[in-house]
Amino acid sequence: MIRVSIDDAPIELGVEVAALEERGAGAVATFTGVVRGDDGVTALELEHYPGMTEGALIALAEVAMQRWSLLGVTMVHRVGVMVPGDRIVFIGTAAEHRREALEACAYLIDRLKTDAPFWKRETRGDAARWVEARESDADAAGRWD
Amino acid sequence: MIRVSIDDAPIELGVEVAALEERGAGAVATFTGVVRGDDGVTALELEHYPGMTEGALIALAEVAMQRWSLLGVTMVHRVGVMVPGDRIVFIGTAAEHRREALEACAYLIDRLKTDAPFWKRETRGDAARWVEARESDADAAGRWD
Amino acid sequence: MDLLYFAWVRERIGTGAERRDPPEAVRNVADLIDWLATLSPGHAEAMREPERLRAAIDQKFVPLDTLLGDAREVAIFPPVTGG
Amino acid sequence: MDLLYFAWVRERIGTGAERRDPPEAVRNVADLIDWLATLSPGHAEAMREPERLRAAIDQKFVPLDTLLGDAREVAIFPPVTGG
Numbered sequence: 001m002i003r004v005s006i007d008d009a010p011i012e013l014g015v016e017v018a019a020l021e022e023r024g025a026g027a028v029a030t031f032t033g034v035v036r037g038d039d040g041v042t043a044l045e046l047e048h049y050p051g052m053t054e055g056a057l058i059a060l061a062e063v064a065m066q067r068w069s070l071l072g073v074t075m076v077h078r079v080g081v082m083v084p085g086d087r088i089v090f091i092g093t094a095a096e097h098r099r100e101a102l103e104a105c106a107y108l109i110d111r112l113k114t115d116a117p118f119w120k121r122e123t124r125g126d127a128a129r130w131v132e133a134r135e136s137d138a139d140a141a142g143r144w145d
Numbered sequence: 146m147i148r149v150s151i152d153d154a155p156i157e158l159g160v161e162v163a164a165l166e167e168r169g170a171g172a173v174a175t176f177t178g179v180v181r182g183d184d185g186v187t188a189l190e191l192e193h194y195p196g197m198t199e200g201a202l203i204a205l206a207e208v209a210m211q212r213w214s215l216l217g218v219t220m221v222h223r224v225g226v227m228v229p230g231d232r233i234v235f236i237g238t239a240a241e242h243r244r245e246a247l248e249a250c251a252y253l254i255d256r257l258k259t260d261a262p263f264w265k266r267e268t269r270g271d272a273a274r275w276v277e278a279r280e281s282d283a284d285a286a287g288r289w290d
Numbered sequence: 291m292d293l294l295y296f297a298w299v300r301e302r303i304g305t306g307a308e309r310r311d312p313p314e315a316v317r318n319v320a321d322l323i324d325w326l327a328t329l330s331p332g333h334a335e336a337m338r339e340p341e342r343l344r345a346a347i348d349q350k351f352v353p354l355d356t357l358l359g360d361a362r363e364v365a366i367f368p369p370v371t372g373g
Numbered sequence: 374m375d376l377l378y379f380a381w382v383r384e385r386i387g388t389g390a391e392r393r394d395p396p397e398a399v400r401n402v403a404d405l406i407d408w409l410a411t412l413s414p415g416h417a418e419a420m421r422e423p424e425r426l427r428a429a430i431d432q433k434f435v436p437l438d439t440l441l442g443d444a445r446e447v448a449i450f451p452p453v454t455g456g
Contacts, residue, residue, distance in 0.1 A: 118372025119297035133369030263455025264380035278452030
Protein backbone atom coordinates (compact mmCIF):
# COMPACT_ATOMS: atom_id res chain seq x y z
CA MET A 1 0.00 0.00 0.00
CA ILE A 2 1.31 3.40 -1.00
CA ARG A 3 -0.49 6.55 0.05
CA VAL A 4 0.77 9.93 -1.14
CA SER A 5 -1.00 13.19 -0.44
CA ILE A 6 -0.23 16.86 -1.05
CA ASP A 7 -2.82 18.98 0.65
CA ASP A 8 -3.30 22.38 2.23
CA ALA A 9 -5.36 20.87 5.05
CA PRO A 10 -3.72 20.00 8.39
CA ILE A 11 -2.09 16.55 8.52
CA GLU A 12 -4.20 14.11 10.54
CA LEU A 13 -1.51 12.04 12.19
CA GLY A 14 -3.85 9.66 14.01
CA VAL A 15 -5.69 8.76 10.82
CA GLU A 16 -2.44 8.21 8.91
CA VAL A 17 -0.93 5.97 11.58
CA ALA A 18 -4.13 3.95 11.95
CA ALA A 19 -4.13 3.20 8.22
CA LEU A 20 -0.54 1.97 8.45
CA GLU A 21 -1.26 -0.18 11.49
CA GLU A 22 -4.10 -1.82 9.61
CA ARG A 23 -1.56 -3.30 7.20
CA GLY A 24 -0.98 -6.02 9.79
CA ALA A 25 2.64 -5.03 10.22
CA GLY A 26 4.54 -5.65 13.43
CA ALA A 27 6.48 -2.41 13.09
CA VAL A 28 5.39 1.11 12.20
CA ALA A 29 7.89 3.99 12.04
CA THR A 30 6.98 7.60 11.49
CA PHE A 31 8.67 10.93 10.98
CA THR A 32 6.84 14.22 11.41
CA GLY A 33 8.28 17.60 10.51
CA VAL A 34 6.82 20.48 12.49
CA VAL A 35 7.07 24.23 11.86
CA ARG A 36 9.41 25.69 14.48
CA GLY A 37 8.86 29.16 15.86
CA ASP A 38 12.01 29.39 17.94
CA ASP A 39 13.91 31.69 15.58
CA GLY A 40 11.15 34.22 15.13
CA VAL A 41 9.31 32.55 12.25
CA THR A 42 5.67 33.61 12.31
CA ALA A 43 4.53 31.80 9.15
CA LEU A 44 5.85 29.24 6.70
CA GLU A 45 4.54 28.92 3.15
CA LEU A 46 5.05 25.82 1.04
CA GLU A 47 4.92 26.02 -2.74
CA HIS A 48 5.12 22.94 -4.96
CA TYR A 49 5.03 21.82 -8.57
CA PRO A 50 1.55 20.41 -9.11
CA GLY A 51 1.66 17.48 -11.48
CA MET A 52 5.25 16.60 -10.73
CA THR A 53 5.17 16.43 -6.92
CA GLU A 54 2.85 13.49 -6.56
CA GLY A 55 4.79 11.44 -9.10
CA ALA A 56 8.08 12.24 -7.34
CA LEU A 57 6.73 11.03 -4.00
CA ILE A 58 5.20 7.90 -5.48
CA ALA A 59 8.53 7.09 -7.15
CA LEU A 60 10.32 7.38 -3.80
CA ALA A 61 7.71 5.24 -2.06
CA GLU A 62 8.00 2.55 -4.72
CA VAL A 63 11.78 2.36 -4.32
CA ALA A 64 11.42 2.07 -0.54
CA MET A 65 8.64 -0.56 -0.74
CA GLN A 66 10.93 -2.79 -2.76
CA ARG A 67 14.26 -2.07 -1.06
CA TRP A 68 12.89 -2.82 2.44
CA SER A 69 10.00 -5.20 1.64
CA LEU A 70 7.52 -2.83 3.22
CA LEU A 71 3.84 -3.50 3.78
CA GLY A 72 2.93 0.18 3.58
CA VAL A 73 4.28 3.65 2.93
CA THR A 74 2.50 6.93 3.60
CA MET A 75 3.91 10.30 2.54
CA VAL A 76 1.85 13.40 3.28
CA HIS A 77 3.15 16.88 2.60
CA ARG A 78 1.26 19.99 3.50
CA VAL A 79 1.34 23.00 1.19
CA GLY A 80 0.15 26.59 1.58
CA VAL A 81 0.50 28.75 4.68
CA MET A 82 1.38 27.23 8.06
CA VAL A 83 2.20 28.58 11.51
CA PRO A 84 4.61 27.30 14.18
CA GLY A 85 3.40 23.99 15.62
CA ASP A 86 1.76 22.88 12.36
CA ARG A 87 2.88 19.60 10.78
CA ILE A 88 4.66 20.15 7.44
CA VAL A 89 5.33 16.56 6.49
CA PHE A 90 4.46 13.07 7.68
CA ILE A 91 6.29 9.92 6.62
CA GLY A 92 5.09 6.53 7.80
CA THR A 93 6.31 3.03 7.05
CA ALA A 94 4.95 -0.38 7.99
CA ALA A 95 7.04 -3.55 7.92
CA GLU A 96 7.24 -6.92 9.57
CA HIS A 97 10.31 -5.92 11.56
CA ARG A 98 11.58 -2.70 13.06
CA ARG A 99 14.83 -2.40 11.12
CA GLU A 100 13.06 -2.19 7.76
CA ALA A 101 10.45 0.27 8.98
CA LEU A 102 13.00 2.58 10.64
CA GLU A 103 15.52 2.58 7.81
CA ALA A 104 12.90 3.14 5.14
CA CYS A 105 11.42 6.04 7.12
CA ALA A 106 14.83 7.73 7.35
CA TYR A 107 15.44 7.10 3.64
CA LEU A 108 12.14 8.62 2.61
CA ILE A 109 12.52 11.88 4.51
CA ASP A 110 16.15 12.24 3.40
CA ARG A 111 15.19 11.74 -0.23
CA LEU A 112 12.05 13.83 -0.07
CA LYS A 113 14.27 16.77 0.93
CA THR A 114 16.23 16.57 -2.34
CA ASP A 115 13.98 14.72 -4.80
CA ALA A 116 10.58 16.38 -4.50
CA PRO A 117 9.71 19.84 -5.87
CA PHE A 118 8.74 21.85 -2.79
CA TRP A 119 9.92 25.33 -1.81
CA LYS A 120 9.64 26.98 1.60
CA ARG A 121 9.21 30.67 2.32
CA GLU A 122 9.59 31.85 5.90
CA THR A 123 7.93 34.97 7.25
CA ARG A 124 9.29 36.77 10.28
CA GLY A 125 6.98 39.66 11.08
CA ASP A 126 6.97 41.78 7.88
CA ALA A 127 9.94 40.10 6.22
CA ALA A 128 9.64 37.01 4.02
CA ARG A 129 12.51 35.03 2.54
CA TRP A 130 12.86 31.84 0.52
CA VAL A 131 14.69 29.16 2.49
CA GLU A 132 18.06 28.19 1.00
CA ALA A 133 18.77 24.53 0.29
CA ARG A 134 21.33 23.06 2.69
CA GLU A 135 24.34 21.07 1.62
CA SER A 136 23.79 18.73 4.56
CA ASP A 137 20.52 17.64 2.94
CA ALA A 138 22.33 16.61 -0.23
CA ASP A 139 24.84 14.69 1.90
CA ALA A 140 22.07 12.96 3.83
CA ALA A 141 20.31 11.95 0.62
CA GLY A 142 23.57 10.74 -0.89
CA ARG A 143 24.29 8.22 1.85
CA TRP A 144 21.48 6.01 0.49
CA ASP A 145 23.03 5.65 -2.97
CA MET B 146 11.28 15.94 28.91
CA ILE B 147 11.32 12.22 29.57
CA ARG B 148 8.09 10.28 29.80
CA VAL B 149 8.18 6.58 30.65
CA SER B 150 5.08 4.48 31.20
CA ILE B 151 4.38 0.80 31.78
CA ASP B 152 0.68 0.19 31.72
CA ASP B 153 -1.88 -2.48 30.92
CA ALA B 154 -4.13 0.06 29.21
CA PRO B 155 -4.01 0.52 25.42
CA ILE B 156 -1.33 2.92 24.18
CA GLU B 157 -2.86 6.24 23.11
CA LEU B 158 -0.63 7.14 20.20
CA GLY B 159 -2.25 10.47 19.38
CA VAL B 160 -1.85 11.70 22.95
CA GLU B 161 1.79 10.62 23.09
CA VAL B 162 2.70 12.26 19.79
CA ALA B 163 0.90 15.49 20.71
CA ALA B 164 2.93 15.75 23.92
CA LEU B 165 6.16 15.34 21.93
CA GLU B 166 5.11 17.90 19.34
CA GLU B 167 4.47 20.39 22.14
CA ARG B 168 8.19 20.36 22.92
CA GLY B 169 8.60 22.85 20.08
CA ALA B 170 10.82 20.47 18.14
CA GLY B 171 11.08 20.56 14.37
CA ALA B 172 11.35 16.78 14.13
CA VAL B 173 9.42 13.98 15.79
CA ALA B 174 10.21 10.32 15.11
CA THR B 175 8.20 7.40 16.42
CA PHE B 176 8.33 3.64 16.46
CA THR B 177 5.30 1.53 17.28
CA GLY B 178 5.40 -2.22 17.79
CA VAL B 179 2.11 -3.96 17.02
CA VAL B 180 0.98 -7.51 17.87
CA ARG B 181 0.99 -9.52 14.66
CA GLY B 182 -1.57 -12.22 14.08
CA ASP B 183 -0.22 -13.55 10.82
CA ASP B 184 1.41 -16.67 12.26
CA GLY B 185 -1.62 -17.84 14.22
CA VAL B 186 -1.02 -15.88 17.43
CA THR B 187 -4.34 -15.25 19.16
CA ALA B 188 -2.99 -13.50 22.26
CA LEU B 189 0.26 -12.05 23.53
CA GLU B 190 1.02 -11.60 27.22
CA LEU B 191 3.71 -9.26 28.49
CA GLU B 192 5.26 -9.81 31.91
CA HIS B 193 7.75 -7.38 33.41
CA TYR B 194 9.81 -6.74 36.54
CA PRO B 195 7.95 -4.04 38.44
CA GLY B 196 10.37 -1.71 40.17
CA MET B 197 13.20 -2.39 37.76
CA THR B 198 11.47 -1.77 34.42
CA GLU B 199 10.75 1.90 34.85
CA GLY B 200 14.31 2.63 35.97
CA ALA B 201 15.73 0.70 33.02
CA LEU B 202 13.65 2.73 30.55
CA ILE B 203 14.49 6.04 32.21
CA ALA B 204 18.19 5.16 32.08
CA LEU B 205 17.92 4.49 28.33
CA ALA B 206 16.00 7.71 27.76
CA GLU B 207 18.62 9.72 29.67
CA VAL B 208 21.44 8.32 27.57
CA ALA B 209 19.54 9.15 24.37
CA MET B 210 18.61 12.67 25.52
CA GLN B 211 22.28 13.48 26.01
CA ARG B 212 23.76 11.59 23.06
CA TRP B 213 21.41 13.22 20.53
CA SER B 214 20.55 16.52 22.29
CA LEU B 215 16.88 15.62 22.30
CA LEU B 216 14.05 17.86 23.41
CA GLY B 217 11.86 14.94 24.43
CA VAL B 218 11.73 11.16 24.77
CA THR B 219 8.62 9.06 25.34
CA MET B 220 8.76 5.32 26.00
CA VAL B 221 5.50 3.50 26.63
CA HIS B 222 5.33 -0.27 27.02
CA ARG B 223 2.12 -2.13 27.44
CA VAL B 224 1.94 -5.15 29.77
CA GLY B 225 -0.70 -7.80 30.38
CA VAL B 226 -2.77 -9.53 27.73
CA MET B 227 -3.00 -8.18 24.17
CA VAL B 228 -4.50 -9.36 20.89
CA PRO B 229 -3.32 -8.92 17.29
CA GLY B 230 -3.50 -5.30 16.24
CA ASP B 231 -2.80 -3.95 19.74
CA ARG B 232 0.20 -1.69 20.25
CA ILE B 233 2.90 -3.29 22.43
CA VAL B 234 5.39 -0.48 22.57
CA PHE B 235 5.66 3.15 21.53
CA ILE B 236 8.92 5.08 21.28
CA GLY B 237 8.89 8.77 20.41
CA THR B 238 11.68 11.30 20.14
CA ALA B 239 11.64 15.05 19.55
CA ALA B 240 14.66 16.99 18.31
CA GLU B 241 15.50 20.13 16.39
CA HIS B 242 16.53 18.13 13.32
CA ARG B 243 15.47 14.87 11.76
CA ARG B 244 18.77 13.01 12.03
CA GLU B 245 18.84 13.20 15.82
CA ALA B 246 15.19 12.22 16.22
CA LEU B 247 15.43 9.26 13.84
CA GLU B 248 18.69 7.86 15.18
CA ALA B 249 17.64 8.19 18.80
CA CYS B 250 14.35 6.44 18.04
CA ALA B 251 16.17 3.49 16.47
CA TYR B 252 18.62 3.39 19.38
CA LEU B 253 15.86 3.31 21.98
CA ILE B 254 13.89 0.45 20.48
CA ASP B 255 17.06 -1.56 19.81
CA ARG B 256 18.22 -1.11 23.39
CA LEU B 257 14.80 -1.63 24.94
CA LYS B 258 14.81 -5.10 23.36
CA THR B 259 17.92 -6.11 25.32
CA ASP B 260 18.09 -3.77 28.32
CA ALA B 261 14.59 -3.78 29.79
CA PRO B 262 13.06 -6.65 31.78
CA PHE B 263 10.04 -7.71 29.73
CA TRP B 264 9.03 -11.21 28.70
CA LYS B 265 6.52 -12.20 26.02
CA ARG B 266 4.27 -15.23 25.99
CA GLU B 267 2.42 -16.07 22.79
CA THR B 268 -0.83 -18.00 22.73
CA ARG B 269 -1.94 -19.87 19.62
CA GLY B 270 -5.33 -21.37 20.30
CA ASP B 271 -4.79 -23.64 23.35
CA ALA B 272 -0.97 -23.57 23.26
CA ALA B 273 1.12 -20.92 24.99
CA ARG B 274 4.89 -20.52 24.75
CA TRP B 275 7.45 -18.03 26.01
CA VAL B 276 9.11 -16.21 23.15
CA GLU B 277 12.83 -16.94 22.80
CA ALA B 278 15.28 -14.06 22.70
CA ARG B 279 16.79 -13.55 19.24
CA GLU B 280 20.48 -13.17 18.59
CA SER B 281 19.71 -10.51 15.99
CA ASP B 282 18.38 -8.32 18.82
CA ALA B 283 21.70 -8.52 20.67
CA ASP B 284 23.49 -7.64 17.42
CA ALA B 285 21.18 -4.68 16.81
CA ALA B 286 21.72 -3.37 20.34
CA GLY B 287 25.48 -3.84 20.05
CA ARG B 288 25.83 -1.62 17.02
CA TRP B 289 25.22 1.42 19.26
CA ASP B 290 28.18 0.72 21.57
CA MET C 291 7.09 25.25 -25.09
CA ASP C 292 5.33 25.55 -21.71
CA LEU C 293 7.57 27.23 -19.17
CA LEU C 294 6.94 27.00 -15.44
CA TYR C 295 8.65 29.01 -12.70
CA PHE C 296 8.63 28.44 -8.96
CA ALA C 297 9.61 30.23 -5.74
CA TRP C 298 11.77 33.34 -6.25
CA VAL C 299 12.16 32.60 -9.97
CA ARG C 300 8.39 32.93 -10.30
CA GLU C 301 8.33 36.07 -8.16
CA ARG C 302 11.08 37.83 -10.13
CA ILE C 303 9.51 37.01 -13.49
CA GLY C 304 6.09 37.97 -12.25
CA THR C 305 4.30 34.86 -13.52
CA GLY C 306 4.39 31.13 -12.77
CA ALA C 307 3.70 29.96 -16.32
CA GLU C 308 4.10 31.20 -19.87
CA ARG C 309 4.31 29.83 -23.39
CA ARG C 310 7.49 30.67 -25.33
CA ASP C 311 9.13 29.37 -28.45
CA PRO C 312 12.90 29.68 -28.15
CA PRO C 313 14.99 29.96 -31.33
CA GLU C 314 16.80 26.96 -32.85
CA ALA C 315 20.12 27.94 -31.25
CA VAL C 316 18.68 27.18 -27.80
CA ARG C 317 19.74 23.53 -27.45
CA ASN C 318 19.91 22.73 -23.76
CA VAL C 319 18.51 24.07 -20.48
CA ALA C 320 21.50 26.36 -19.90
CA ASP C 321 20.94 27.92 -23.33
CA LEU C 322 17.29 28.37 -22.47
CA ILE C 323 18.19 30.18 -19.23
CA ASP C 324 20.50 32.54 -21.13
CA TRP C 325 17.83 33.24 -23.73
CA LEU C 326 15.08 33.78 -21.13
CA ALA C 327 17.34 36.38 -19.47
CA THR C 328 16.98 38.57 -22.58
CA LEU C 329 13.20 38.72 -22.48
CA SER C 330 12.50 41.29 -19.75
CA PRO C 331 14.14 42.89 -16.71
CA GLY C 332 12.26 40.41 -14.51
CA HIS C 333 13.49 37.47 -16.54
CA ALA C 334 17.01 38.90 -16.44
CA GLU C 335 16.87 39.17 -12.64
CA ALA C 336 15.50 35.64 -12.27
CA MET C 337 18.09 34.07 -14.59
CA ARG C 338 21.04 36.16 -13.34
CA GLU C 339 22.80 33.31 -11.49
CA PRO C 340 22.35 30.03 -13.39
CA GLU C 341 24.38 28.18 -10.75
CA ARG C 342 21.51 28.83 -8.33
CA LEU C 343 18.93 27.40 -10.73
CA ARG C 344 17.62 23.89 -11.19
CA ALA C 345 15.32 22.47 -13.87
CA ALA C 346 12.85 19.78 -14.79
CA ILE C 347 11.93 18.67 -18.30
CA ASP C 348 8.49 17.13 -18.61
CA GLN C 349 8.38 16.78 -14.80
CA LYS C 350 11.74 15.03 -14.34
CA PHE C 351 14.69 16.76 -12.67
CA VAL C 352 17.54 17.23 -15.16
CA PRO C 353 21.02 18.79 -15.13
CA LEU C 354 21.28 22.15 -16.89
CA ASP C 355 23.30 20.68 -19.76
CA THR C 356 20.41 18.41 -20.75
CA LEU C 357 19.24 18.85 -24.36
CA LEU C 358 15.72 20.18 -24.66
CA GLY C 359 14.88 17.79 -27.50
CA ASP C 360 11.12 17.80 -27.97
CA ALA C 361 10.40 18.95 -24.42
CA ARG C 362 6.84 20.12 -23.94
CA GLU C 363 7.14 21.48 -20.38
CA VAL C 364 10.29 22.98 -18.87
CA ALA C 365 10.37 24.22 -15.29
CA ILE C 366 13.04 26.52 -13.83
CA PHE C 367 13.37 26.95 -10.05
CA PRO C 368 15.78 27.23 -7.11
CA PRO C 369 17.04 24.10 -5.33
CA VAL C 370 14.14 22.38 -3.58
CA THR C 371 13.57 22.86 0.17
CA GLY C 372 10.64 20.65 1.14
CA GLY C 373 10.16 18.34 4.08
CA MET D 374 17.57 -12.49 50.47
CA ASP D 375 14.52 -11.66 48.35
CA LEU D 376 14.37 -13.83 45.26
CA LEU D 377 12.26 -12.95 42.24
CA TYR D 378 11.46 -15.17 39.28
CA PHE D 379 9.97 -14.24 35.93
CA ALA D 380 8.49 -15.91 32.84
CA TRP D 381 9.09 -19.67 32.64
CA VAL D 382 11.42 -19.60 35.64
CA ARG D 383 8.50 -18.33 37.70
CA GLU D 384 6.13 -20.88 36.22
CA ARG D 385 8.42 -23.84 36.86
CA ILE D 386 9.10 -22.83 40.47
CA GLY D 387 5.43 -22.09 41.04
CA THR D 388 5.97 -18.68 42.63
CA GLY D 389 7.29 -15.28 41.53
CA ALA D 390 8.88 -14.31 44.85
CA GLU D 391 10.32 -16.00 47.92
CA ARG D 392 12.69 -15.22 50.77
CA ARG D 393 15.69 -17.56 51.11
CA ASP D 394 18.98 -17.41 52.95
CA PRO D 395 21.62 -19.28 50.98
CA PRO D 396 24.61 -20.78 52.85
CA GLU D 397 28.00 -19.01 53.03
CA ALA D 398 29.43 -21.14 50.21
CA VAL D 399 27.05 -19.46 47.75
CA ARG D 400 29.25 -16.60 46.54
CA ASN D 401 28.02 -15.57 43.11
CA VAL D 402 24.85 -15.82 41.04
CA ALA D 403 25.93 -19.07 39.39
CA ASP D 404 26.41 -20.62 42.86
CA LEU D 405 22.97 -19.36 43.82
CA ILE D 406 21.41 -21.01 40.78
CA ASP D 407 23.08 -24.34 41.63
CA TRP D 408 21.90 -24.11 45.22
CA LEU D 409 18.34 -23.14 44.26
CA ALA D 410 18.21 -26.23 42.04
CA THR D 411 18.43 -28.40 45.19
CA LEU D 412 15.38 -26.92 46.88
CA SER D 413 12.48 -28.60 45.05
CA PRO D 414 11.68 -30.44 41.81
CA GLY D 415 10.24 -27.16 40.48
CA HIS D 416 13.39 -25.25 41.36
CA ALA D 417 15.48 -28.03 39.80
CA GLU D 418 13.51 -27.80 36.58
CA ALA D 419 13.78 -24.00 36.49
CA MET D 420 17.55 -23.97 37.15
CA ARG D 421 18.38 -26.96 34.93
CA GLU D 422 20.09 -24.94 32.16
CA PRO D 423 22.01 -22.02 33.69
CA GLU D 424 23.16 -20.92 30.22
CA ARG D 425 19.53 -20.04 29.49
CA LEU D 426 19.26 -17.89 32.63
CA ARG D 427 19.95 -14.23 33.25
CA ALA D 428 19.99 -12.30 36.52
CA ALA D 429 19.65 -8.93 38.16
CA ILE D 430 21.01 -7.91 41.56
CA ASP D 431 19.13 -5.09 43.23
CA GLN D 432 17.47 -4.32 39.90
CA LYS D 433 20.60 -4.13 37.75
CA PHE D 434 21.38 -6.75 35.11
CA VAL D 435 24.54 -8.67 36.04
CA PRO D 436 26.57 -11.55 34.57
CA LEU D 437 26.16 -14.87 36.38
CA ASP D 438 29.68 -14.73 37.82
CA THR D 439 28.85 -11.56 39.76
CA LEU D 440 29.42 -11.86 43.53
CA LEU D 441 26.25 -11.58 45.57
CA GLY D 442 27.94 -9.37 48.19
CA ASP D 443 25.21 -7.84 50.33
CA ALA D 444 22.53 -8.18 47.66
CA ARG D 445 19.03 -7.69 49.01
CA GLU D 446 17.05 -8.63 45.89
CA VAL D 447 18.17 -11.16 43.30
CA ALA D 448 16.04 -11.91 40.23
CA ILE D 449 16.48 -14.95 37.97
CA PHE D 450 14.82 -15.06 34.55
CA PRO D 451 15.21 -16.00 30.89
CA PRO D 452 16.71 -13.54 28.39
CA VAL D 453 14.38 -10.57 28.01
CA THR D 454 11.99 -10.36 25.03
CA GLY D 455 10.22 -7.00 25.29
CA GLY D 456 9.48 -4.41 22.65
